[in-house]
Amino acid sequence: MWAFLGSDVLFFGTLIATHLVYRGQSVSGPTENILDIPITSISTFVLLMSSLAMVLALSGLQRGKMGEARFWLAATALLGSVFIGFQMYEFAEFANEGLTPRTNLFGSTFLIMTGFHGTHVAIGILWLWSLFFATFNGKIHQGNSLEVEIAGLYWHFVDIVWIVIFGVVYLVGAYGAEEHVEEAGHAAAAIFGIG
Amino acid sequence: MAHIAESHANHPGPRLYITIALILGALTGIEVAAFFLEMSSWIVVWILLLLSLAKFLMVVFFFMHLRMDDNRFALLFFAPMIVMVSIAVALLALFQNITR
Amino acid sequence: MAANTGILRRPLAPVGIWAWMTTVDHKRIAVLYGVTAFFFFLLGGMEALVMRVQLASAESTLVSAATFNAMFTMHGTTMVFMVVMPAGAAFFNFLVPLMIGARDVAFPRLNAFSYWLFLFGALFMNFSFFMNAFPDIGWFGYAPLTSNEFTISNATDYWVLGLLVMGVGTTAAGFNFVVTILNMRAPGMTLMRMPVFVWMTLIVAFLIIFAFPPLTIALAFLTFDRFFDTNFFVDIGAGSDPLLWQHLFWIFGHPEVYILILPAMGIVSDVLPTFTRKPLFGYSMIVFAGVVIAFLGFGVWAHHMFTTGLGPWANAAFSATTMAIAVPTGVKIFNWLATLYGGSITFKTPMLFALGFISMFMLGGLSGIMHAVTAVDSQQQDTYFIVAHFHYVLFGGAIFGINSGIYYWFPKITGKMLSEPLGKVHFWLMLIGFNLTFMPMHILGVIGMPRRIYTYAEDMGFEFLNQIVSAGAFIIALSVIIFIINVVRSVRQGEPAGDNPWEAATLEWSISSPPHHYNFAVVPTVRSQYPLWDENANVVLPPALPAHDEPVMPDPSYWPIVVAFSITMVAGGLIIWQGHAIAGLTVIASMGLLGMRAIYGWVLEPMEDEAHVSVHH
Amino acid sequence: MARFLKLRTPILTVALMALLLAVLSACASPQNTFDPKSDATDSILTIYILVTVVASVVGFAVLAAMVWLIIKFRAKPGVPAKQIHGNTKLEIAWTIAPIFILLIIGIPTMYWIAGTAEDPAPNVLEVEATGHQWWFEFTYPGMGLDGGDLITANELVIPVGRDIRVTLYSDDVVHSFWVPQLVGKTDMIPGRTNVLQTFNAYEPGLYYGQCAEFCGTAHALMRFRVNVKTSADFSTWADAHNAGPAAPEPGTAAARGSLGFATCSGCHAISGTAAQGRIGPDLSLFGERSTIAAGILDNTDANLKAWIGDVRSIKPIPEGARFMPTFNDGTLDEGQIADIAAYLNSLTAE
Structure with missing residues (x-):
């Protein structure tokens, strides 16, 4: 699973890099100023708590407490769904404010990046529900908690990708969008030692 | 997969997880607060970046118990991380001189 | 009953088409990869011959511009993605489990899934030929040219979606081999005692993932651009930059060419x-050089873009990293030469191809270094010099290496020897x-x-040389025909090969050829890099196990092929969706559901079917 | 084994002979990067030769070493192979050695790159080249009528001995501006402004140029010429270009052609006349151009008539592409096409 996560690092890394590279290039249409920080910070908090639930589910299973494990597994899946709900709401909100992948560059890069992340979260939720039902028909028990551990690794990975997206794209992006384009770029150029 | 099994023993108990989660929540709160404070943009940008890095590392090391497993997994995860970050920095630098 | 998670009963018969379609045995999948790769090699070769006939004479009107452009696009795409990579995969699949003393790869069904995705992706892309929409945008499809505005037919969609499907298959294979090599080595075989080919496979697997x-x-950006008209590379007015495609493609592109060449290096390092x-000579240096090449491979991509005006700083930086990557390659070549020193060399065909590999790849490397220099590259970029360089490295390198591997391991795969005289002629x-x-x-x-021109004027002075080139191309074609004769003749009545015809040293020669489906009767313990050459070689070949206590091998399963088929059909649905939406949507939906159902069937299916196990114990 | 040896040497000699023969026959090519005609390509050539020499020396040395090793260590009965595992001193040696060789070619490269970044001589001639799908447009900012732009197409006229800086734009897909004997190529990317390395042509003459980046179906037929004139001729050419053609005397084919040209004026322009269409190439002083149709046909009357009549028989244009319509399918009859051709040929400087 770590190999898969290593590869996914490249996957999301490229998505985020493309978004950063294209920052400030959109000519027309809404850009970072459309981002609604309070709601997204709540959804970030929800995703963090789902990571906590995931870990509790895993430790419950390892200690053989099936009831606890099932409860936290369901909790993780539900929190995940709440996060997806926020995303859907945010996309709908953007759509009627005129931001779709078609309108401008920011729309394309931002929505497709968060879209791919949302799809990963959805796959995670599906996986969690399958595990949840598997605990009932005896396929998942204390013995093979490794299955749940792998799902846990995947879920935490999806969470830390969101941490990066939230930090870099939402906060740094939305923080007085215009004048930061040069700074982020210069910072990168300075690091790379290019004049 | 033998060595995975015995690393189960030293998994932190639920109490530790909850404290970590609270810390993460607090960090997110600080981030959002910093965002609304009107400090000079340069500091805020660095604060936000550092906070997300801190959260990132905490989750990786504790929730994904990278610290407890043997470091081959760490290599499997951080090697691509280094490659990706250097490529991203190079791309940002290369795209600086877009002459419109 | 629990064992059967699908509608159809699980096939257990070891023979017949159905067995081949549902095989999970790494040796059979290897043969499938090899045969498919060879078929596409012929296809790519024919595309090349059409180009050569057209270019043999100035201003010839034999082939129209559109057809020629489609020929060079598909020649490039076919040779890179459908010939050299699957040929490498064929060697990985067959040899890695045998060389590390394992019974099969870590995830046998995932292995089958990778093959079927590759096959369906390749067929999907070539299917465009029958819809007379053969992709004609060059094998690396630079940005604005691939957008809807500049392409008439949906040829590029076939190209994009075909590559996406094959990419998923290859990445899955990458994970499979990382896990297999790291976790399933025989006791005693530390990383530094693995054969070089296995090391190269590990590096290639990491490069792939x-x-x-x-x-x-x-490709996803391009798909969104073409199907849902977002504007990543398209609407220049709105701020998008076609260079981003070039950057993203070549960040993949350069590690890709190392994915193509490292297997051949591994083969030669084991044949020598x-x-x-x-x-x-210098085992650890060759392995270390391979790792250095892998890392540096990610740092050199913009040497494909010296002429796109990145500015002097970027050109200088990438010129330097490109020159730096020549050092480990040089170390490898010197180590191979040092291996020749003091040896008693026999010139069997695998050795001839290995020597051919070393000399031609070295020439290719040197012609490559010439355009690492930005100044020279501004004169050589997009000319036939570049075509010469990468053919010297890819044909002279990868294809010669793969031929060496075929002649070397053919006896192990089929149990019959390839004829030496025919091999030498080839x-x-x-x-x-x-x-x-x-x-x-x-x-x-x-x-x-210049590159990629379907014709040239009389007074350019190119004609004489182009005639030589075209003649040479036909000689290559002739040599491939001889190879086919050699293979067919020896499959039918080649003399039996025995277990170790070349008295080689690596583990795969310690078992019978063709090996039993469970590979090793007892998993050997390994003491050195050359287990079979040690005096105290304890790898004594026990007689084949009697049927009833053969180790339990994973059973065939039809889920991988179903999942692969459904993913490709979803891509197909996207193409249909362009034509008429409802039909496309129904295809996407139905195939998506089939895929989901198949994934659940696959996950819930136990490795060994109860019926199978109960028969044996 | 002897047979094997006898086989190898003749083949190598034949290959070398063929190589030499081929090289000799190729020197006549007009796009030969090995006979430069400007300071830019001259500087490139020095590094080019240096790198070629270094590469071939290293190449032959390693090949020779390999052949020697193969011959010396053939399997001789009774002589077992020496079981050598490695030798760290040797390893270090052949890691350092390539680094030195690379420095030999690396350092001049860095100087050359720095050289390209220097700013040109004060009297540099600024020119803009714009790539279109399958032809080139050249603009001389500020040299046109009353300070406007002087626009021409497919034939870049420049003065000899003066620094030229070409700024590159593209109107549709990525093209690449390359004149092998005058300047190294740089891509013309839509949405980006690239600047070509400044070059200074040594002697007047006609030089071949080629689009070097695959840009669609007719990429092979997207060529152009660079016409280097003496500075005096250059300024007379520019003035003639701005002045516009003398009215053709009535009754001749050229006169009828100038009326017939009205159909073309929607896309084409001739400075100094009513025709100001900017979609297609500019046709001022067309009579003086050496080639037509983006540098692929000589400017003869027959070629011109064939080209005006039916472009698609000469250049492969995919349907749906923005390109010149076909005229000989009834819109214009033979006579009219001949007249227009005559009129275009009459557009000369006198």
């Missing part, structure tokens, strides 16, 4: 010791044809013949 995501994303009767014809074809291209490049 780290290089394919940027390509997947670039056998025919010089002495250990490989080698010499291919070597001469190869040099006749690609050496003049260097000169064509110097005198300014």
